[in-house]
Amino acid sequence: MPIEVPAGAPVNSTITVDVNFIALLATLGATGTLDINSPRIVRPSDLALAATQEFTDSRFNNTTDALANGRGEVRFLLEDAGASTYFLYFDITANGTKPVNPQTPINGHFEFGGAGVQNPPAWTATKVNNNFDAQIRPSENPNISDPNGTPTTVTTDGTPLTGNFSYLLGSRTNNEPTNASPAVTLRRSITVPATTPGNLTINYRLEGWDSSDNGTNTWDYLRVQLISASTTEITGPTFGNYVTFPFSPNKGTGQISNNASGYGNYNFWDMSSNGVHRSGMTLAAGSAPWFTRSVALASFAGQTITLQITMNMATQFKSWVHIDDVEWSVITATLGEPTVKSQLDHIEILHANGNGVTCSPSTLTIRACANASCTDLYTSGVSGTLSATGTPLVNWVGGTGFTIPAGSSSVTKSIHVTTAGNTVLSTNFATACNFGTPMCRFTAADAGFLFDIPDHTSELAQNITISAVKKADNSLSCTPAFASVSKNINFKCAYSNPVAGTLPVRVASAAMNAANNVLAACDTAGRNTSLAFNASGVASTTFQYADVGRLSVTATYTGAGADAGLVMTGADNFIAAPASFAISSVTAPPIKAGENFSAMVTARNAANATTPNFGKESPAENIILTFHKCQPTGINAVNGNFTGTVGIFTNGVATGSNLNWSEVGNGDLNASLASASYLGSGLTASGNTGTGGTLCNGAGNVGRFIPHHFNTIVTLGCGTGGFTYSAQPFRVEATALNALGNTTQNYDGSLSTTPNFAKVTTLSNAGSTANFSNHVLNLTDFASGVGMRNNVTYTNASAQTAPLNIVLRATDTDNVTSSGYTEGSTQIRSGRIMLQNAYGSELLDLPLTMVAQYWNNNAWLLNSNDSCTTGVNLTFTDPNLADGLVPTEVCVWDTGNPGSSALGCGTAGTLANRFREPPSNGDFNLNLRAPGAGNSGSLDVTAVVPDWLKFNWTGAGLNNPSARATFGIYKTPVIYIRENY
Structure with missing residues (x-):
């Protein structure tokens, strides 16, 4: 089925197309149940499987669709630029269940991997504690409780946006085991098309009782980032815009109240406890909608970036997020007209040499061909009728009819020509034969040789009996033609498929050629061999062939002396299949994951010698190369994705230079016969790199593979x-x-x-x-x-x-x-926190300069970019116990006591004079409350700061900053000045 990719589609685009397979079958005049494992996307350039592809049974037309209804969504990453035709292959269950698609899925809908899986295919997830949630979840509506929340138990919404699965991050199963930013991380790589990059879209659903309104680690919040050389936040507290793209189920940094939104209530969004929206949202309390965030990828064109999704958690109330339907650079393709399998071209009748004896039936092979050369076989099933024209009497054993069942291309049929002579065979279809002059002429004689060389493994000697028979007088039965006598029989071999060869068949260890050369091909001279026939007219010998293919052997006796004028013939064909495949010349380790490596595969016979005719058959036989990860093992070890093939076999040897494994570790390569039945013989072969011939017998012998x-x-x-x-x-x-x-x-x-x-x-x-x-x-x-x-x-x-x-x-x-x-x-x-001395009236609040600084331009400057420093506490010490001021008479205007300064007054200060931690643009806004009348004196203020913000203030090493605050001691000598002009 052609998939037409539109012109202008750049490489790495996500191609999507909806497919109704039942309708397609109907257009082909066929019925059946779709095998959901069978859809495969094939590239137009080399007919290899697209590297990244998926068929999603649970999605159709961008909505959830019932399973097993014969339709779904196909997606793949484009590997060929511009207008191109990919191909979709599929099958029905009646033809046997297919294995799961081996290629890596895109998996933006999390439909691959299964419930409970932490690392979905194509994604990687990490969590700092196993009690956090990070897993694929099915559609579900669990009751979740938080004993401190309002309400304490909620029936939550775990329904995916589309399909049957979504991904869960955060704390739904358990309350947060620890504070962590991030606590859970889900990420994947995305290669953005170099042109027309389009958009990235992610859908998320937030639920829970906690809140956030900023990026500190005190709150629960979602953060979605695109990471290249720099980091771009597209959802989260740094990006902001909570109203349109909320990043927590509640908005605020404190307990919910009648005049403030905040934590404590389930999915209250920006509402205060009296039901008022504080920021202009319109969502109902307790609702859990899906939010869609879509951003242009133009600034990332041609780059491989990381999509990172994190949940940042604090141990107060539960909250979590579901992620679904992540997609990027999407282009919709269309389906072309269905491509039907080839029709029957003709029927071919096969026999070893077209000769038989009148006293015994001969076996014919009836083969259905899809093209004139019969290199393509017809496997859709056909029934027909055989006929024979000529003077001999012909008996078709079982009748003249034949049936080749669907899924097969041939069947055998017995013919018994009971009188000597020539007959021309045919069917009710166009017919060709591999014997006879003219074509399809079958000759029966009253005497000849009967023998059967079975299909076998190359170079294994076959012990064969040869019967010299003749037609009995007044009977169709066979009687011995020779009895208790030795005769010189000429044996000739001929190549059938491939049509030529370099090695001979050997009879009784002698080569069937004029020179008796085991390294020379079959020829027209053959080899004379003396056979001793017993009283029953039966002789024994051996046949052996060191190469592979289909061959025929003809036995001929030409009488002399008393037998002058007697000519007896007999023939049989056989298939010799490879015994094994040897894998060698593998790229030396270490091999970088995802980079191509190479290996050589050699077809061998039973003596481990190369079989040069392998791969010259028509159609050519080949091998399937697979990779088996051996190490590492364990619950977190993954098999990775292997791609690659070998090239055309030449003289029995093929090299694969495009072999590629996506992972780290080691493994073994395994070569197996692609057809699983060499030339239809039922014989197969394989070979691997495993120690002692056993896959993964300890460490694999391919690799070590390391990261790229x-x-x-x-x-x-x-x-x-x-x-x-x-x-x-x-x-x-x-x-x-x-x-x-x-x-x-x-x-x-x-x-x-x-x-x-x-x-x-x-x-x-x-x-x-x-x-x-x-x-x-x-x-x-x-x-x-x-x-x-x-x-x-x-x-x-x-x-x-x-x-x-x-x-x-x-x-x-x-x-x-x-x-x-x-x-x-x-x-x-280079930074420090600086405190500066200050003095003023004991009746007035006293501001002290407390700022974050950094070194630049040969000076310490205000670090106005610092709005993040925390972990700062203030202390008072009394440098003069004799003055009129003690530390308990002074406090810091803060949010209350102790506040973030640790010296907060019992009542909160105004927003303008409160201590700020973290600072605002580098300024901590330190203001001391006036001690009041009669409380004059000095106090030393020390800021206990993080080690990296200490400074060598006194030359004695790194210390916390200190300053002196003086109330009521230093007073200006001037009370009032006025100038008149």
Whole structure:
């Protein structure tokens, strides 16, 4: 079935087409039940399977569709640019159930993998604790409880947007076991078309009792990002726009109340507890709709990017998200006219040489041909009638009718020509034969030889009996033509398929050629061999053939002396099949996952010698090459995707140079006869690279396979500000990828795989490890291809270092590197928090300068990009116990006591004078409440800050910043000034 891809469609587009197979069968005049495993997409260029493809039985016309109703959706990633015709093949269950499609699905609808699977095909998921949810889920409506929520139990909506499955992230099964940002991560690689990239669309449904209104790790929120050289957030607190694209089931950073939205109620969105929408949303409380986020991919054209979906969790209330129907660069194709199998061209009658004896039936093979040369066989079933023209009497054993059943191309039929002479055979169809001059003339004699050489494995000697028979007087039975006598019989061999050869058939170890040369071909001279016939006219000998193919052997006796004038003949054909396939010259390890490697396959006989005629048959026989992953094993080990074929066999040898495995580990190659029945003989052959001839007998002998490259992702120390402080821990993820940009999940150092194929990986600044700490990923840091370290630091040699950008490069001990691929980066700033002395009246609030600074342009400047620093506490100490001021008489205007400053006043300050942690544009807005009349004196204010924001204030090493606040001691000497002119 042609699939017409429209003009202008670029490579890597997602091609989609809806198919009603039952209607297609009807147009072909056929009926049956669709085998849902059978649909395959084939490329137009080389008729190979499209690398990434899927048939989804549960979707049709972009909606959920019933299973097993003979229709569904076909999708594949385009590999041939522009207008092109791909082909869709399918079959019905009556022809036998097909294996599952071996190609990787796109799986944007999560219909592949099955309920409970954490890592769907084409996706990778990680979670920091097993009590978080990260799995494919079926359509369901579970009752979920949160003892602190309102209401405490809700019947939730787990219905997928379309199809039968969606993906669940967050905390639905259990409450959050820990605070984590992110707690759960789902990601995949996407190669964006270089032209006409279109859009990426993702659908999500949020549910739960928690809330968020910003990007801190205090709240539960969804974040969707596109990661290339930089990170683009398309849904989440940094992107904002909660009203249109909410990122948590409630909006706010505090408990819900009559005048504020916030956490505590199930899916209250932007509503306060009195039912008022605070931000202009119109969603009803408790509703759980699907949200659709679609973004243009123009800025990523031609790039391989990572789609990353995270749930960031805090241990207060449950919340979760379902993801479904992720798609990108979609182009709709159309179906062409169905292509019907070839029609019957003619019937072919086959016999070893067209000669028989009148005392015994001969066996004919009746074959249905779809083309004139019969290189294409007709397998749709046919019935017909045989006929014989001529003077001899002919008896068709079982009648003249024949039937070749559907799925087969031939049947055998017995003919008994009971009187000597010539008869021409035919059928009620156009007919051809492989014997007779003229064609199809069958000759029967009253005497001849009867023998049968069975189909066998090449070079295995066949013990054969040859009967010399003649027609009995007044009877159709056979009697011995020779008795207790030796006769010289001439044996000739002839090649049938292939039509030529280089090696002879051997009879009694002698070659059937004039020179008796076992390395020369059959010829017209043949070989005379003396056979001893017993009293029953039966002699024994051996036949042996070192090559493969279909051949005929003719035995002829030409009488002399008393037998002068007697000519007896007999013939048989046989098939010699290969014994095994040897696989050699495999690319030496290590081999990079997703890069092509090569191997040589040799067809061999029973003596392990090459069979040069293999592959010269018509139609040519070939092999199927498969890859069997041996290591690693374990619950997280995946089989990966193998593609590749060998080329045309030449003299029994073929090379595959496009072999490709997508994963890390080792394995064995297995070669098996593609037809599974050599020339229809029922004989097959195989071979593998396994130790001792057994697949995966220990470690595989192909590989080790290693990642092609890494991508690195940096989570900045101050993500909202776009920088990281010197010595501030930040997070780096290194993802091991194959050449196609897909995660190599077997690059793992956990207990879930054995042995571990992850390697120690060093993080550097584009190759330099100077100034780094905690920058080595041990193999145990890797799980399913992703290695993480949360405490990487880069420390400037001097605090007075200007901002610099560092590029995080990952390189493992196999020299697999992220160089040349996606590498995360961060600006490193030398930073400190500065407090400045202040004085003023004891009757007035006293503002103190407390700001985040960074070194630039040879000076400490306000770090206005810092709106992220937390973990700051204030303390008071009394430098002068004799003055009139003690610490309990002063407090910090904050949200209350203790507030984020740890010194908050008992009542909250106004929004304008509250302490801010994190700071606003670098300013903590520190204001001390006036101590009041009679409370004059000084207090030292110390800010306990993160280590990376300490500074060498006194020359004695890094310290927290301090300043003195003085009330009522220093007063201006001037009370009032006025100038008159």
